[in-house]
Amino acid sequence: MQQVITWAVLAVYLAAMLTAGIVGAKKANTLTNFVVGGRKAGPWVSAFGFGTAYFSAVLFIGYAGKSGYDFGLWAILIGVGNAAFGAFLAWKVLGNRTREVTRRLKIKTMPQFFEKRFDCKGLKIFAVIIIFIFMTPYSASVYSGLGYLCDNVLKIGYNNAMILIAVVAAIYVVLGGFVSSMIADFIQGLIMIVGVVAMIFCIANAPEVGGFVEGFAKMGDIMSQNGLYPPTMKTIVGVGSLIILTSFGTWGMPQMVQKFYGIETKEGVKRATIISTAFAALISCGAYFVGSLSRLFFTQVPQDVSGKANYDLIIPQILGRLPDILLAVILVLVLAASVSTLSGITLTSCSAVAMDFIVSVFKPDMDRKKTLLLTRVLCLLFIICSYLLATMKSPILTLMAFSWGTICATLLPSYLLGLYWKRFNRTASIWSMCTGLLTSLGLAIFSGFQSGNAPLFGIIATAVSFLTCFIVTMVTKPHEDNTEFFLEAAEESSSN
Template identity: 45%
Template sequence: MKYVFIAAYFLIMLVIGLISMRKISSVNDFFLGGRKIGPWMSAFAYGTTYFSAVIFIGYAGRIGWGFGLSAIWIGIGNALLGSLAAWLVLAKKTREVTHRLNISTMPEFFEKRYGSKTLKILSALIIFIFLVPYSASVYQGLTYLFEAVFHVPFTYGILAMALLTAVYLTLGGYVATATNDFVQGIIMLMGTIVMVAFVLLNPHVGGLSSGLEKLAHIDSRLVAPVGPGGFSALMSLVILTSIGSWGLPQMIHKFYTIKDDEAVKRATIISTAFALIVAGGAYFIGAFGRLFLNNQIPINAATGKPDMDMIMPIVAMKAFPDWLLGLLAILILSASMSTLASLVLVSSSAISMDLLREIKPGIKNSTETLIMRLLCLIFIIASVVIATNRQTVILSLMSFSWGTVSGSFLAPYFYGLYWKRTTRSGAFAGFISGFATSVILALVFKFNAGMAPQLGAISMAVSMIAVPTVSLLTQDVPDAHKSFVKGVAEEL
């Protein structure tokens, strides 16, 4: 039965890609869906991009093990800060500014807001370079699951996922991605609810009250408001995975494409509910991982070392019947395919729309679309190469890349959107301080997976302080961009 589910899913994705291909007539259609995406598709696109195999395989298992039930706070933070607050604060303003100034990408926003091609090129390079390891972490999470459930060799699993992503994305672009996101979002919601029920009813847990007693017997802190991992580590995870999403280009991209303000209001509610169910459910399941593994971290046969990324696949094998394993595989595949598609689109646009236009301003629309499709393939190949290195931990890949990108972009984007006094020098200070903090600390702590969330949170905080500090000391907003600043000021 599980093979039937997977085959049906693959077929649906390919059909959507072929149908969507007919709607692509320009690079704007390929990347933005013509800016006509409705509330349900926009909300589900945001949610399915937000949550991937990284949360179900890497985060839920590892953090649930380390923090117990208090890991659910991260899911709540993702819903209230990463979704509700993000939509309330950023969505309407982003849509208005990007429509008014015909902005298609985050690097283009930085260029038009601060009058700097250097900022545009710098941000485009950061996107393309640092979203590759993030994409690789998603591929790794997928293949851990497929290796456990379908006994597919690790490398073959990665190649199969890469091929599926490449085919439907290069055919249909964002039109295919948004349509697939809606289908995938429904699967994720249903799958999460069913998975929670089966985990609680499994004899290893024996119901909620019994499960809590068993966790408390192992360590009373596993059922406390703050788990064994400690308050600072927990808050760092909440900040990185919630506020950090505000500075990720693949998340902000969803605000460019939504059709009107009414759609923004409805999408805000839908997106928040989606995050609460999916993220809250994933961390809830992960908290009971110790009960399925006799409180022993599994050993990876390939490396001979303890591997927390194997926790959730083993829980799935023990808790779910064959048909539900198929549904679980589709759930995680759905979450990951959407995230991968968004990462690939945003990263490819950084080169084709932001760098290539600078080199060759008069490039034809059809040529640019073709180049973007080719860049999608190159990005996927690069991600696969990194993902095949099994010594790399999923959580490390995701956290360091997420922290570096958010640390670089969050402050210049947020202040540039809302504070008319933000200067070009302030934006540069935010870029450099956030990027440097993330990279230097990662090197100092030798890319320690346990430190990744704290380092990402620190880099964002440093950048948020640097931008207003330097802006108040400088005056360099070009006259050519007064209309932009005026537009921001009138709406404050």
């Protein structure tokens, strides 16, 4: 009976995604519409698009399970940080400025931003390479997270589950690009809200928990017995590192930044800020709340078939205790979160490769229709490559943490300072990107790619990259004409 209910709910979801793909395909008939939706997105669609791209199976299966088991109730603070810094502050600092600049200068991708800001085609190509190389394992981690859940709940096999994800993503990303993604993200955002609320109340009322009050009391005792209360320096550093990485790390993620490109009005940015913050608070705090109760369900970390402790199994095994219909809804919740993130990563990576690398370097005379077709083909190939990488069953947090930290360290300082600091120059950007990349990779190699250190390493690499920006900028002379970039734009009407 469980299988029938679950597959019925999945069928409804798949039908909705197919509809989004078909509707989007009719409107995504130009390159601008396919990549940035014609820059006509409203606040609700933009906010939900940002939120659904932010949170995926990596949160629900990876971070929530491991952080909850390691830190107990302190893990909820990570969700609070995501809402305050990853959503609210990101929209306040980046939202309108990014929208205004990219709209006025007709920028469609983050690599194009670097070229326009620093008048350097080499920086654009370097950014494309970084995005493509490190976004691939990032997207593979999305596959892996949902694969574990489907394998435990649907019993359809890890690889079969990932094929399902790939098919759903391909349906609407390849057909309708950004337009379909906006429609799908709004639908998936509603699914995530319903699913998280249901998950919170069902897990809180499970026999192992006994309700909110009793559950918190039980966790207080367990945390005291395991040295988690009062918090030790290890706990403070661990939680703090995750707050910084998962909150500020999104500021430099191309698929997140690109959500600002398509929003239509300045007023829409203000409304989207509130909506996005509320959405992030519910989704992230809800996921970490469930993860924080994991020690009430397990006395030790669950083991995989090889007998090795696997944190990625914590949440799937907890959710496996829910009633059939609620389990089906929550499964679709994680599927929706994963597919929306995957679609954002795919569209961002492939549009950058198509426009800013292949066309820019090898085929500068390629017309827009052929470029649009090339972008669609690359989207399909990217989804397939990510699937193949995920079949290797690499630990989800290892894939996610190191790729996220590397992208953040390489791109965020140059992007953020490039938006606001007129004196910041091309030389400083080049040095910053190189030191951020080398520091992140060096620390990863030194640690043997142990995911437990990845958040701290990502922060260190980003700090080194920022420091490089300031030092090199102050010891070199500005050598770009930034007049056009820093013009105060009048209110636009229909510029693309």
